[in-house]
Amino acid sequence: MHASCVLAFQRLVLCELKDNGEPGQMITRDAFEGSTTDELRYIENSFTYQGTLNVTAQVLNIHLEISKWRHEHLYYPFCIKLLKAYLEKRRNQVNRKVTPRVRIIKKTFLNSRGSQVSCLATGFYPRHINLTLFRDGQPVTDDVTGGDLLPNDDGTYQMRKILKISAEEQREKHKYTCTATHVSLDNKLDISLESDHGTPIKPVISSILTVLALLIVTVVAVIIWRKRNAAFKSEYSSASTSQKLVDTAS
Template sequence: MRPVLVLLLGFHLAYAGKHSLRYFYTGVSGDIDFPEFTVVGLVDEGQFYYFDSNIKKAVPKTEWIRQNVGPEYWDGGTQNDIGEHQNFKNNIQVLKERFNQSTGVHTWQLMYGCELDTDGTKQGYFQIGYDGEDFLSLDKSSLTWTAAKDQAVATKVKWDSIGADAKFQTNYLENTCIEWLQKYVGYGKDTLERKVSPQVSLLQKSPSSSVSCHATGFYPSGVTISWHREGQEHDEDVDLGELIINEDGTFQRASTLNVKPEEWKKNEYKCVVEHQGKTIREILTEDKIKTNYASVPIGIIVGVVAVVLLLVIIAVAGFMVYQKKKGFKPVASDDGSNSSTHSNQKP
């Protein structure tokens, strides 16, 4: 039996006014059922760029990028990513030796990019991980590299001796990356800056089960879902679900009230959903609950399909984002295609 690779997500999602550009390079060694090497580019958490070592070509994932860049963009990205795949093959062997590993599935990931807020605040990140844990990261303030593992110290020392490289990466993250982020947001403005209010439903699997307040179809992702009891916010017995991306790029989220029916029937419970200055309130009564033990509401069907599609994308892309991280950002070369100059360095 082949080993199971658990892929972990830790999105730092974009809210209105904040935009992000990020790239994830993921290499996996061992007996696996998906591509050995993948590159995924995202603007505001939506995938617009994809490459893997099976198809050996960079391809567009949104209509707005397809319509605004030419063949040279994709040719340049393809050549860069093919080169990065070879670098991964060489470097993963060095890392396996350092960690005294000879068998099993092992992963390497580079995450880098930038964010731009409405007030002009910029952020940039360049981080490398190995087997799902931090390995090495760029400290832009000191223009040095930070080793998160003893096995990374040798790499830090070597890369610190090449001071121009850290300076180049920092300049890229703070300037070039921001320029391309603004260009991409301009390309996809109608999609990336749209505002769509959520559809809110009260859902229950069976007459005796917990009730969920389900908000779906909203954009951007910033939403607050809370439960109120007799006019006061109720935090006990409440489980807030993960934010999920729908197939159309909108989002969904649910909050479950773990209170027995006899309890909420005796008191007034209300679900309050806040999004982009709009507040939606749903009073919990039997007649407002949609059940899915007889028939499944269409919103849930769409959500389940979206989750399945997302998991497929994640599995194919090798999206091993660290649990404890809130997000990382991307980089692009001067021709607009993604590139990682520093990953060409041997560890």
């Protein structure tokens, strides 16, 4: 019995339209077993090629000639036609502009001496946005994570960038700002956060202890009230029984 062998070959073909409605570039990527083998770009009747195919120059030239013919006569005309039809059908949805909602939040870690500043932009459309974190007016690139563009369930997008702050930097006073630029905004949007030394641990612990003390007092008061109420009912019941016995004896 021989084990079956499955080889995966993938091809991605995409095209674009410029803002003036004219056709833009077209890109074709081939992948074999999950790794990109070659990429061909077609724009204004010219081709550029990048690849890692381990073949002879003669075989590669034949491959490129076939690819050029496919782009000129099949892929490019069909892709542009399909894209135009889609944009015509979804024009209002595709051309809409939704302003991003931007927030900047500082979080202090109680179990460590560090903290982080997060900048979140969400609910914007179209997808292209520039999100930058500033420290004292200077853009920060080191120690910044995130920046991935993620979709929302309503068709808009979101992006988050996080700046990790060391213990030494946390003790200093800095002004952190998040700046967003988007096609829906006439000007850039700046959201500032005045930094502090973080949330002190002792006041937090004191607040928790105060809440617990109030909770304990409340529980004790309820227990005492229930016991007194039960004792009162028991005395009332005994008194009623005694009165009935006296009435019977009379």
